[in-house]
Amino acid sequence: MTDQASPAAEWGSLTSAEFQSNEKWWPNSLNLRILHQNHPDSIPFGPDFDYRKAFAGIDVEALTADVDALMTDSQDWWPADWGHYGGFFIRMSWHAAGTYRVSDGRGGGGTGAQRYAPLNSWPDNGNLDKARRLLLPIKQKYGKQISWADLFVFAGNRALETMGFTTAGFAFGRADIWAPEDDIYWGPENEWLGDKDERYTGSFEDGNRLLDNPLAAVQMGLIYVNPEGPNGVADAMKSAQDIRETFSRMAMNDEETVALVVGGHTFGKMHGNGPADAVGAEPEGGGLEAQGFGWANTNETGLGEYTITSGLEGAWTPTPTQWDNSYLETIFGHEWELVHSPAGAQQWQPKSVRDGFMVPPVAPGAPETKPTMSTADMAMITDPAYLEISKRYYENPDQLAEAFANAWFKLLHRDMGPAIRYVGPQVPGEEYVWQDNVPAHEGALIGDSEIAELKSTLLDSGLSTEQLISTAWAAASTYRKTDFRGGANGARIRLSPMTDWDINVQSGVGPVISKLEQIQADFNAKGGAKVSLSDLIVLGGSAAVEAAAKAAGHDVSVPFTPGRTDASQESTDVESFSWLEPNADGFRNYVKKQGNVPTEHMLIDKAFMLNLTAPQMTALVGGLRVLGASVGGDGYGEFTDRKGLLTNDFFVNLLDMGTLWSPVGEGDDVFEGRDRATDEPKWKGTRVDLVFGANSQLRALSEEFAAAGGESDMIRHFIDGWVTVMENDRFDLD
């Protein structure tokens, strides 16, 4: 035993979570902590802080003027290249937003996470600690009226504007978090996110490379491909493959990708003017005296012209602080050869530089330099598809400007959800299909008497409680809080691609929707307030839950707030919505394809996406089982003789010591419970059922729900969780 206890003992007073965590000992254990992150008590402005309200008091014009002035207010401790921080801030914004991934909506600039590890210390984010610090005086001036998250993204937008580019606009509204997200970058989730991506690569043309090493590629590939080429091999064709894959993970197509790279690298420079080993530890690994700064550089002054960041060195254009077509003019106007930067990185420079294309001195006294491209830049004119687009942009600068403006706006706002969540005076009038907007509500809302009338119509419609509950859940549970997409609002469940999803076909959503549409038509034909299909879908489920609880002797009500509207097929980006298809829904015992990820881990992930607490998740699983809401109706986890009543039978029977469980067949995916005395088969269950008795934390909740008085607690959590799920996307109520 002594050697098992050794790490903690040896390190004595070391308090880092790693040495105390159970995951260290049991790496596959469930991480329920992700459900309770960002505790309200961790917010320095108090638990009731509402960023959008605080922002309402800010003078955006003054803020804009301050950020603009900062661009050319060069500081001795980190001088601006050519006296303008524009390129630097664009890179900071792009790296904040560019972690976004459409597969699970995680990443993006929406939370200010770049302040924390690991992002603050990723090599990709080298020296951005200085960019963030440059913003400190502005943050101090405006305090809680402006979040770091907004500031990081806004700074890049203003950088573009101050250098002559007209952006599509800007929306504020990103609230900060006060600790790094526990669900993204470490713990067992890392592994299963990797596996998830693995499942998705089939739909990409060039996804194979990531299969070799999913975890590392997922993490480091998110913002970046290696600028020097895949694994440092200066092959622009292969680089294009990597770029195409990483950018499509950010939901960017070829046109957007070329626009972003060309537009972005119109500004600023790469930094590698000195030996790579002159650079010290990253911020998180630095000494206390460094005060959060990393990458201290002992080469000459370590600043300005001597800066070392990526190790590549040089600017792409002769006008690096000005919007123009010079990136494409430079890249098409020269013959390029492979050279090495002073830091030893492979990069491309013209064999001979044409008149007017030398880059002016980056700092007073520094020399003129040759324009420089990375291998990734060379991909823009090497890959045939990229080349064609680059040519078109070269010949039509207005097309580049428009494509860059739109792609940049999308990059910065993609993780913010529908446009109704945007705030501030610079929000563009134009709507984009990737925003997943729903129409604004018009006319009178249905009132209490109409709600009561509709409830009884729904319950008497011939649709079963199971059907009503399962369909409402199907509509609402596509929500993911990571990028505010999905949910019941819009009734997109009746549109492509949702109608074709295996889970919706299997659970019989189609016929239920048809029936609801008929009820809707009949009701709306009567004149008076109209009901939307999305409201009706939710109301049906909520009425059925209420009825099922009443039938079990609990006189409870399930709150319902009308006001949802129905979106059209035209406003639904089919490709983008296909990312929301569930691979698993443990709440309804559904799994599309059993992968390497244990389904109970996927349940926790879904509960996280749905903003549920562990008790709510537990109550919902147990409740939905005995209500018969599972997909496919094959009876797994229905531990009850009174199906359709909202009871705690699931927990009571799961914990019954009279049952002996054993796995059936290969793979530990399904189990059979037999009577210990008679060996008669009693129940069958999946991993997601049995985990509520097997996992110590979930078991603790199950035991309370199964105990005397526990059923009312369970039902309370069930209803709270249900309403949370039904209203996750009600941004109109905020």
Ligand code: HEB
């Ligand atoms: Fe970039 C910079 C790469 C994309 C913007 N970039 C940079 C660099 C590199 C890179 C290497 C240098 C750094 C230093 O400092 O050293 N990118 C890259 C790649 C990619 C990119 C590979 C993919 C392909 N970018 C990008 C985008 C954008 C950008 C998309 C936007 C839009 N960048 C940028 C800028 C810069 C850079 C602006 C400059 C910075 C300064 O100036 O500082």
